[in-house]
Amino acid sequence: LHQRSIITSTPFKFLVGHERKLLTVHAALIAHHSKPLGVLVRGPMLEANQGFAVLEDIEEGTFIRFSQYAYTGDYSTPAPGTSGDGATTNDATNGAANGIANGGGMSDESGLMSPTSGEYSATITAADLKMYVPAPPPFKPRKNRDATEDYTDIFLCHARLYVFAEKYDIAPLKRLALYKLQRTLVDFTLYPERVADVVELIKYSYTNTADMVGTPDDLRVLVIRYTGYVVEDLAQNPQFTALLEEVSQVGRDLMRQMLKRLE
Template identity: 25%
Template sequence: MGPPSVDLLNDRFFKFVVGRHEKRYNVHADVFASLSVPLNTLINGPFIEATNKTTIWSDVDEETFDRLRQFAYCGDYNCAEPELTHKFTEIKQEASPPEIEGSHDNVYVPKLCPPPSNGFLWTLPYSIHDMSKDLESFESTVVNRVREFNNFRCSVEFNSRLAIIDAVGEWCEANGLCRFEKLVKQDEIEDGPCPNFRERFLCHVDLHIVADKYCIEELILLTTSKLACLLRMITIFPDMVTEIALLIRYVFKRTPVYDKMRELLIFFSAVIIEDVCDDPEFNNLLTDVPEFATGVLQKVAQHRILKG
């Protein structure tokens, strides 16, 4: 979706009263009405909102509406920026761990793994983004687990960490999300830990919930694409597993069955299940949200055969 046409930018406005502080937004009525049939009905239909040219969205926060407004006018939206609190120095073989500026007693710091001279032996935590770049320089690999991933364009064998980049990319392609690739690449995605990862996850989820409620199909796909891109690039360290579990719980509580973002999280969890199944929060999730547990089991059975 691109910028609205000149015909939509007329002098007919509609007011949204948003959030608990009742912030008022005046927007071009035809721009928002063009997003979906439900929004067109809200703005132009036989309801009191259309008569008063005002609607109250108390269940939508201001940041989410700002992103919706960006999408309505520009076809894209800005994500929450990462707040990195660590500075890492490159580790060389036989070198001591990097020094961290400041005090971070309550933050888990992942180790940076130097590329070995004769292949790899990957263990958590390891940045899958860095690992994929390392692979470009080394042909041979040493892995402690090998899986076969079926039912995609080609069957490949891979280590569990490498699975995420390729598998999620295949999922996006299979679900028609590759056309958003240029948009999601504009977002700078860091692979280090940051204190606001929950905010970065939920900025996509909250906007997705609004898009789903008002059937804004393009935005449903865009929010799912951006979350998929973020999940592909994160470093899965122990604290992050808990964040992922909380994200899944949040999505399944607020989205309908067969929601596209649900499908993404089920697929992503099936890919990483062997690395997160010992996390207490993730185990509680499998018990508390049976539709999620069933979905993950089905994906594992359909797509993955564990070896050795």
């Protein structure tokens, strides 16, 4: 898409979220990235004639990150929140990393995670990246440093952007959001105090994606594979056990994942 066609196109207004925050993006850029949104801003629909659309079900931060991606090909990640008294527990585990180090390599037919015999940082190969994100922008997620750092918003920013991209048919953004979430989970140290962060990610992923037969949703695949590697850390958490009762598909898919590991 030529820069001139972007700049000369009409800015389109979006009223986003429950508070209907006004955000503006060039119409040509919207249409270039998303056919459904392109119809909204340039097609025969009422919104195109009015010059604005209401996206009440989209979180403001998600749309801002989509706008960043539309203009630059990348998006920013929020800083971690803070909670607790600052104490750091010695029981922290990087569950996925430990699974790899103990010989439980993550096999992955779709390229989300790959087998490895050593360091977890080597789980994504150059070939995987070409298949997964053809030319990913440089991304080195910040590692959490202690149990007070809340990563809920960080996890959810990637998951929400994936769901947004799925809804509006933006396949490259879906792949990028999955890639960033995967890299973030790889480097995440799961302190007992931070189990709730992971539970929120699982819950969001399963309540905002379709339960498909045959070809499971990619976000669910990534999240449940990670869950399988940290299940021992999650098992005694009341929020996780409540989630298993509330969303039956989580327990079903987790059981399948555990059986694959046994094989």
